[in-house]
Amino acid sequence: MIRAAVELFAERGFEQTTAGDIAERAGVTERTFFRHFADKREVLFDGSKTMERTAYDAILAAPADLSPLDAALAGMVAGASLLEGRRDHAVRRSGIIAANPSLQERELLKLAAMADTAAEALRTRGVAEPTASLAAHSAVTVFQVGFARWLSTEVSVEEPPDVATCLAQAAAALRALT
Amino acid sequence: MIRAAVELFAERGFEQTTAGDIAERAGVTERTFFRHFADKREVLFDGSKTMERTAYDAILAAPADLSPLDAALAGMVAGASLLEGRRDHAVRRSGIIAANPSLQERELLKLAAMADTAAEALRTRGVAEPTASLAAHSAVTVFQVGFARWLSTEVSVEEPPDVATCLAQAAAALRALT
């Protein structure tokens, strides 16, 4: 169903695709579609929970002497690494989301959830508020900026971009702010 | 209509209130409601455009020797100042939004729009990417954290909290991250 949805969204656009269309191409009923996905948008955000947990675990597993921001960033790198081998898919998905405000909303909600989870992990590490929230949000911002850069770099210049490298660059730019 | 909507959302909750209910209490038709608001959620985000523009103008008007982050923060303070005298309303609105994920999505979209606008203002000031985006997003994060703190401080302790003060505290905590 995910594959069917991505295909259709890419062909006709998100709004022009009905839930029935996706179900039909996937060979199931519309009702069945809504039993697997809470709503039509959710079909594009299947792996978000996994990424969230991965980041959470990585933050807890980070060396104890890391600063809150560095620990949160380690979580982001771990989460982003999950997509390392699937750049083409990520690019197409990103294009679909960029073309539709309601999908952007959903993406922002997922990122906010990741920030909340990261803050929770930092608190478990003993970081107090509002430092935990600020570090988590900052790390997610770095994730956004670095990830976008990773997606936008041309592959034609045969220099295979690395997610972790892009995030590190964004992190460096963030530190330069103060 | 905005007043009618806020009342009903507070009484029965967002999902339990239909667009027809709001329209009826406001003395208009459901169709008329949707002519004024793009969707049911939008009724809670009426002033967001104004705040966005205020922040944009303030960033452009900020002293030229301010750092990107400080200029962006000046914009946030200017935007937040619009709500200075309406804390009670902001608190009630915040409670409604916190109780509904789809409203949180919309709020995140508005904040992202503010971040984009702030980044645009910074670029106009001559700030390059990705510094502009990072500074803008960081400033919005400070806005979120500081604003939440402003809303959560008890009024009973007769110490009238100041929006700008709350934002300044959050900004200080952000700087302490690095």
Place this chain on the structure above:
DNA sequence: CACGTCATGTCAGTAGCTGTCATCACTACA
């Protein structure tokens, strides 16, 4: 072979939202 349970199909219904046309107030201008 009987039984539970789990995924799916079917059907009816609600609500968010949109297009279209008619109506009505208000304004401008002859």
Place this chain on the structure above:
DNA sequence: TGTAGTGATGACAGCTACTGACATGACGTG
């Protein structure tokens, strides 16, 4: 004063996202 244009609203039909309820069939377990 009359008339034409403009903008807001009401009325109505229609589509689609999503949900609840019930029936059916596959499958593993005893």
